Amino acid sequence: MKTSSFRKVLGWIGLYGLWIFMSLVTILPIYWMIVVSARSRVELFDRPTLLIKSFYAPNYIGPLTDPVFQRYLVNSIVIATSNALLVTILALLATYALSRWRLPGSENIFFWTITQRMAPPAAFVLPLFLIFTRIFKIGNWTMFDTHIGLILLYCVFNLPFAVWLMKGIMDGIPIELDEAAFVDGATRWTVLIRVVAPLVAPGLAITFILSWIFAWNEYLFAANLTSVEARTITTGLAEFVSVTGTNWGEMAAVATVAILPALIFLVFVQRYIVTGLTFGAVKE
Amino acid sequence: MRSNRMGWGLLTPTLVILALVGFLPFIYVLYVGFFNWNAFSNQLGMQWAGVNNYRRLVFDGDFLDSLWRTGLFAFVSVGAELALGFLLAQTLVKSFPGRTIFRTIYVLPLVMAPIAVGATWRLLTIPGFGPIPYYLDKWFGIDFRLATYADQAFATVILMDIWHWTPFVTLTLLAGLTALPKEPLEQAQVDGANRWQVFRHLTIPMMMPVLLTVIFIRLMDALRIVDEVFMLTSGGPGTATQFIGIHIYRVVVPKTDFGYGSAMSLLVLYFTIVLCWLLFIALSQVGKQRE
Numbered sequence: 221m222k223t224s225s226f227r228k229v230l231g232w233i234g235l236y237g238l239w240i241f242m243s244l245v246t247i248l249p250i251y252w253m254i255v256v257s258a259r260s261r262v263e264l265f266d267r268p269t270l271l272i273k274s275f276y277a278p279n280y281i282g283p284l285t286d287p288v289f290q291r292y293l294v295n296s297i298v299i300a301t302s303n304a305l306l307v308t309i310l311a312l313l314a315t316y317a318l319s320r321w322r323l324p325g326s327e328n329i330f331f332w333t334i335t336q337r338m339a340p341p342a343a344f345v346l347p348l349f350l351i352f353t354r355i356f357k358i359g360n361w362t363m364f365d366t367h368i369g370l371i372l373l374y375c376v377f378n379l380p381f382a383v384w385l386m387k388g389i390m391d392g393i394p395i396e397l398d399e400a401a402f403v404d405g406a407t408r409w410t411v412l413i414r415v416v417a418p419l420v421a422p423g424l425a426i427t428f429i430l431s432w433i434f435a436w437n438e439y440l441f442a443a444n445l446t447s448v449e450a451r452t453i454t455t456g457l458a459e460f461v462s463v464t465g466t467n468w469g470e471m472a473a474v475a476t477v478a479i480l481p482a483l484i485f486l487v488f489v490q491r492y493i494v495t496g497l498t499f500g501a502v503k504e
Numbered sequence: 505m506r507s508n509r510m511g512w513g514l515l516t517p518t519l520v521i522l523a524l525v526g527f528l529p530f531i532y533v534l535y536v537g538f539f540n541w542n543a544f545s546n547q548l549g550m551q552w553a554g555v556n557n558y559r560r561l562v563f564d565g566d567f568l569d570s571l572w573r574t575g576l577f578a579f580v581s582v583g584a585e586l587a588l589g590f591l592l593a594q595t596l597v598k599s600f601p602g603r604t605i606f607r608t609i610y611v612l613p614l615v616m617a618p619i620a621v622g623a624t625w626r627l628l629t630i631p632g633f634g635p636i637p638y639y640l641d642k643w644f645g646i647d648f649r650l651a652t653y654a655d656q657a658f659a660t661v662i663l664m665d666i667w668h669w670t671p672f673v674t675l676t677l678l679a680g681l682t683a684l685p686k687e688p689l690e691q692a693q694v695d696g697a698n699r700w701q702v703f704r705h706l707t708i709p710m711m712m713p714v715l716l717t718v719i720f721i722r723l724m725d726a727l728r729i730v731d732e733v734f735m736l737t738s739g740g741p742g743t744a745t746q747f748i749g750i751h752i753y754r755v756v757v758p759k760t761d762f763g764y765g766s767a768m769s770l771l772v773l774y775f776t777i778v779l780c781w782l783l784f785i786a787l788s789q790v791g792k793q794r795e
Contacts, residue, residue: 235595246609246613249624256627313514314518322508341730342728342748343768348529351528375522439618440749458735479620483612498721
């Protein structure tokens with residue numbers, strides 16, 4: 221009896237020790253980034269200490285008042301929001317179709333879309349660059365370096381996951397509800413907008429937030445398919461590396477700004493992040 | 505009322521967009537791969553090259569090296585993530601005070617932009633003020649310089665990947681563990697099976713579908729890694745961390761050798777698909793034998 225309770229206490233200490241350690245390992249790199257963002261150049265090259273004693277604001281004020289950086293930030297917000305909105309609406313329509321009609325071949329199409337995500341994005345950078353500059357063009361206008369280009373392109377990785385996520389939720393809405401509404405004289409559209417959409421609203425919110433995060437985080441396509449007008453914050457962050465004599469404090473500040481929205485959103489979607497990252501294959 | 509026309513109508517916008525930005529590039533890369541097409545060469549336009557681009561690839565030492573390097577990186581980091589993730593998932597199955605808080609902190613890296621993850625690790629490892637080189641030197645006398653030592657750079661990239669993605673493996677496996685039926689596990693314990701036997705002969709086979717999903721997703725992501733590595737080492741020192749994605753990005757794109765680049769892109773795509781399927785088949789065979 222005594223030994224078993226002793227072992228229990230030891231188990232608890234081990235469990236908490238493990239998780240306090242894991243939390244520290246997770247948080248310290250992020251914390252260090254914030255520390256660097258709060259220090260001037262002179263302070264930085266002093267002995268590395270973990271405490272934030274003073275806050276060196278120019279690291280943040282510099283980029284935030286720079287028109288180029290401001291444009292990157294606005295572009296990221298516009299592109300991520302438009303893409304998430306588009307993906308959510310399309311996923312609603314598509315999964316309603318998939319769950320209420322038996323469409324021959326449609327399952328194969330969506331399995332194929334998953335293989336799209338397997339492709340190394342680097343392998344598609346070149347063809348997409350050629351297509352954006354040479355094929356998707358009207359007169360002098362090309363899709364290269366435009367917001368709409370990235371908004372459509374990000375559907376490649378966001379739509380498959382959104383459809384797989386929403387399909388499971390949509391299948392859970394009993395078809396009897398549709399039929400009851402038809403008896404009352406409703407059309408397909410009214411059923412979809414007034415009956416089904418409100419019921420799957422939480423799913424739509426999760427789809428929107430996760431799509432938003434994935435679009436916000438994307439780098440490689442944004443870096444290669446934009447040059448000036450549609451550059452995003454992730455490309456802005458990467459530009460620090462190529463510049464000689466990097467201002468590390470400013471880079472840390474920009475990186476902090478770049479991860480902030482996703483961290484805030486995480487609070488709302490924590491429970492669904494697994495479903496999102498496995499395209500709905502694993503549910504929590 | 506249930507005509508298929510409206511169903512297809514609702515699907516059309518999704519299919520059109522995926523065709524334009526997903527399928528068209530795929531067809532295009534297949535087509536361009538058969539041509540000599542160099543934007544900066546004297547001869548403008550495309551010349552038919554047949555399979556020459558592919559023949560060139562097979563003898564391209566740099567390309568093959570980066571393939572091998574990518575495979576090694578993916579194998580080591582995904583293996584470590586699986587082992588660590590499974591261990592940590594086991595400790596989270598039972599509820600305990602504070603579990604939610606630990607979990608929330610633990611998943612933070614998952615939503616960070618990969619480019620920001622690279623920036624974070626860069627800041628940790630800069631000689632002069634990064635804490636990692638400083639304390640390694642102070643406590644162990646290790647000279648830590650990412651830009652000089654190839655082994656250190658490779659190891660740091662693996663560590664970064666483990667830091668970034670073990671939470672994903674843990675949470676996914678946890679979801680699988682939580683969904684396991686309780687009866688067979690309890691029955692086995694009643695029958696006198698020890699923990700290891702239960703784990704090996706019951707937990708692992710029952711977890712096989714989730715395990716396969718995790719391996720599949722992680723492997724395919726590890727094989728296409730670019731952003732983090734680009735930010736941390738830019739593929740260096742030399743070519744020590746030049747994985748296949750970075751190889752395409754750094755070697756092919758600036759040279760604007762479109763035909764060769766397309767062939768390489770396509771080969772990498774199929775390399776990924778074949779590798780994932782082989783692993784998938786192998787693992788499901790193992791899973792069946794155990795049952």
